Amino acid sequence: MNDASQPNLRQFSVIVPAAGIGRRMGANCPKQYLPLAGKTLLECTLERLISHNQINHIVLAISPEDEYFPQLPIANADWLTVVKGGKERADSVLAGLEALNAEYNESSDWVLVHDAARPCITHSDLDKLLALYETGIGGILSMPVRDTMKRASAEHPNLVSHSEARAHLWHALTPQFFPRQALHDALKKALVQGLSITDEASAIELMGGSVKLVEGLTSNIKVTHPEDLGLAEFYLQHHSSRTQMEKPA
Incomplete structure (x- = not known):
């Protein structure tokens, strides 16, 4: 699905961990299969990624008990490799990495990892993140914290202990992009040592690696609660309209 009119552009692979069930949505199926813009949330995310002109391969990690994915039209796409995900995000990402190791090629010497529930990623944000390849240092899409941050009391979780300074604080988004x-x-190493891994960047940090912050758009939301679906559909329609306006006549 990506644009083959620019054959000299370096190509990359993406790992999408999608083995979770999204309990906070309160739905009768995993949230990645909820309807969005006439498709499923997962389809919107995958198609958004593969339509970028520097992405030619996606490794999708799903639950071994997943009964939904094989029914999707996208399930047999030639640009997609499906692997069994694990209990935790890190297990699923590791399964994706090991699949890339087994079929190693130039497009997988660096990889992106992207949340299945972030369907509104823009090509412009992907461009900025992929530019890190030339620097040799990986990084993440992120946003500076703009709201006042409150620390809850350890003894009384519904009471404020104190306000946290928001200077130098960033929200970590995806994709994240590393060798x-x-x-x-x-x-x-982090899994063997029993360390807490909240995202790919945290694993790199724990091993002493550097992680660059690349400011992304606020529209790159993660669908977590039911009301997020309507907002995601709005952003998808907005991005689609802008893309059509920017196409040359």
């Missing part, structure tokens, strides 16, 4: 082997080794 394949460095990310594989960092995740493997």
Whole structure:
């Protein structure tokens, strides 16, 4: 699905962990299969990624008990590799990395990892993140914290203990983009040591690696609660309209 009119552009692979069930949505199926813009949330995310002109392969990690994905039209896409995900995000990402290791090619020496529930990623944000390849240092899409941050009391979780200074604080988003082997080794070591891994960047950080912050758009939301679906559909329609306006006549 990506644009083959620019064959000299370097190509990259993406790992999408999608083995979770999204309990906070309160739905009768995993949230990645909820309807969005005439498709499923997962389809919107995958198609958004593969339509970028520097992405040619996606590794999707799903639950071994997933009964929904094989029914989707996208399930047999030639640009997609499906692997069994694990209990935790890090397990699923590691399974994706090991699949890339097994079929290693130039497009997987660096990899992106993207949340299945972030369907509104823009090509402009992907462009900025992929530019890190030339620097040799990986990084993440992120947003500076703009709201006042409150620390809850340990004894009384519904009471404020104090306000946190928001200077130098950032929200971590996805995709996250790192050298394949460095990310594989960092995740493997962190899991063996029983360390807490909240995202790919945290594994790199725990191993002493550097992570660059790349400011992204606020529209790159993660669908977590039912009301997020309506907002995601609005952003998808907005991005689609802008893309059509920017196409040359």
